[in-house]
Amino acid sequence: MKHIKYILGPALLLFMTGTCYGCDLNANTTERTTLITKSSVEKPKEQFVKIALLLDTSNSMDGLINQAKAQLWDIVNEFTYAKCGNDIRPSLQIALYEYGNDNLSSKEGYIRQVLGFSNDLDEISEKLFSLTTNGGEEYCGQVIHSSLRQLDWGKNADDLKMIFIAGNEPFTQGKLDYKDAATNAKEKDVIVNTIFCGNYDQGINGMWKKGALLTGGEYMAIDHNRKVVHIATPYDDIIIQLNAKLNKTYISYGSIGRQKKELQFIQDSNAAEMEEAVAVKRAVSKSSRLYKNSKWDLVDAAEEDTDLISELQEKDLPEELKGKSESEIKAFIQEKKSERMEIQNKIQELNAKREKYIAENASQETGELENAMISAIKAQASKKNYSWDR
Template identity: 45%
Template sequence: MKTSKTIAALLGLTCVCVTPLLAKEGEVASPASKTISGSVKEGQAKVQIAILLDTSSSMQGLIEQAKSELWSIVNTFNSAHKNGQAPYVEVALYEYGKQSLNSESHWQRCIVPFSRDLDQISEELFKLNTNGGEEYCGAVIQRAVEDMKWDEDPNTYKAIFIAGNEPFTQGPVNVTESCQAAKKKGVYVNSIHCGNQQAGVQGGWNIGPVVAGGSLLTIDHNAAVAHIDAPQDKIIIQLNVELNKTYIPYGKMGAQYQTRQTTQDANAISKSSSGAHVKRAVSKASQNYCNVSWDLVDACKQEKFDWSTVKEDDLPEAMKKMTVEERKVYVAENAKQREAIQEKIRKANEERLAYIAKVRKELAGEGKNTLDKVVVETVKKQAAERGYSFQK
């Protein structure tokens, strides 16, 4: 059947989390999203990325790359800065080209509107399945441009990533017009062709980059992502186990979301051959990973957090009999432990990256283009054009 596509969810920094309204297959999702909590600092820049995934039959290899390399892409922004501080990142996730989707919406749906919930994005990626369908790039680009609330600041980094190998011009919506609409909003359109560049150009995959200033990227979507084992890997994984103990679920969904956290840890471990479990742990030690909607430690860091609004029934058993002051102390102790563990993970990761850089230098010239590599390189280049800097 038709092949295709794309990316993996990425990024985040600071604690501005949203809970999206999801659509089932065959339904049209609302682009609306509810901001749970979190405040943006004065002068803090934003990053917005929409990821458009083709889930037609031949797409399984690319989906596997996306599952494996989500955390590599997320970690791209761990060291990003603009206006002297880290930007906060919003990600939207779409799928298209699958037969079970709604024909009236041109075989596409919004899985997650702009969101900061990395566990949810990981969860949705692992739910994805494929079957035959029609891949209409122009239609899904149009929808992403129109649905999402793109930032009006021309210096905000805004990008669409769409991948596949069927002709880019298929479908009832003119893809050039869709890309022109993206350009008007200052949105890069990056196309990822699964195959060689010549075939990509012949299939029109260069239209997005030409019209909207993005990049034409090519990958081997069936290649296994290579992982370089480092001595620090085991240390980081053990620290992640300790890190999880510092989370304090609260609210009606707290326990469920904590279970989701451990499930996504397990999903990453299932991709350990690509190092996904290590990279996820590194993400959890960064500003990217924020759970203000269900974790008291993250929630208490918010300026408008009010203990009086937290009901006893919404607390874990260990905290129900505590006074408010005792609860504050308990949360503060967990916050301190978390910060110490996260710092250990960051330090171990610095040593890990230095080790990997050394090994890669010795293996220079080896390896194929895979999803993480082309997306990370493109994001850094385009964000730099908008004034974002990355530590080397």
């Protein structure tokens, strides 16, 4: 069951990559509005890729969990390039569940919602690193039912909605039938993808493949004990140095600002403790469009809401901005924004060179889980008008 955790982390991120369920499928069609009212063709302002990761945290899942932590940022970075229709860039939201752990309530079926749908990459990382394993009963059907019932999947048919469930026990355990869960998923337009940690045929015999096929999802089996190989490059140290400078462009505000900025640093440290290459990949993610922190950073917040600065109270400002006029605060924010964009662009440029170096010096850098996930995501995404521009 340790395998499950590993799989889920990457799986989440990867599935995000395959967004766009019907993303702007009619973008290039000729005008057909004569019989259609304006309100009937209006699309939501945002489109989402919603991924729920259901991870088995029973015994023997440590190796898999480490793989998931290491590959989380690979998946995020892959998703950065995803688009649907006419250059629509969907927003990514991830939810996390754990199941099969004796520390969880038996009344709830040994299931816990660790995180509801969130686009906070630091928070997602924090929750993955908080997971621990302990033996338990693994009820796949019940955890799928819970995620479908508890999460807000929305009603936009163009959103891509996916579940990734990972584990190594039969898919049939528990009182709630996985077939009923699949029916419920189809009603909500949610695709269930399954990842079995172990032998491919054993997973089929345990009904993991059928659990996926019932909703049009993908079945995968992985070697959860396989070590992820990271390729060091001449650009890694520079990217890590730029990441430290990037952190200094964040201006915390409000009641949670200081706590969130500290969380940013902690997740940098968690990545670095795993391996330098993981810290590099996280830095690349932080230079992408997916790393937004408007809830606690004034630069992102001001970009999202131009009236925010005039509405802020003195007590919500960081020490360096207290006593400053509104025009002085705006000038300070603009300075940090320009500095951030410059650093992020440098990281992206160096990452392009880094990826080229890796391609020229190794046949592959990815782990088994990541290979399986990206392959499945892109195969499904190609059917939904999804593409990647690098």
